[in-house]
Amino acid sequence: MSQPRVILYGRPSCHLCDDARTIIAAVCAELGESFSEVDIDTDPTLQERFTEEVPVTFVDGKQHDFWRVDPDRLRFALLG
Template sequence: MTAPRVTLYTRPGCHLCDDAREVIARVCADVGESFEEVDITTDGDLEDRFSEDIPVTFVDGRQHDFWRVDETRLRAALGA
């Protein structure tokens, strides 16, 4: 199985993270991709790096969005 193309960095209790997860899950399901979610509170380096910018979305290893996920932009980045 190949690695997910989308990574969502989150923090527990983050309502923007919940919103981003819904958009990402919907888009990935539609285009046949998978995504992984990483809780930044489990890694001090990630917490330092992203702290107040969460949720942060990466596509193919590059930062794509933060705070909000634009569905149209995400679809375009995934080639859909």
């Protein structure tokens, strides 16, 4: 099984993370892609790096978005 192309960095009890997860899940399902999630609160380095920007989305190892996920922009990144 291949690695997910999309990674969502977030934290529990984050409404923006919940919104991002919903959008990411829908776009990935539509395109046959997978995604994974990382709880930044389990890693002090990630917590320091992303604490003010969650949710943060990476596509193919590069930062794609933070705070909000635009479904069209995400779709374009996965197709392009």
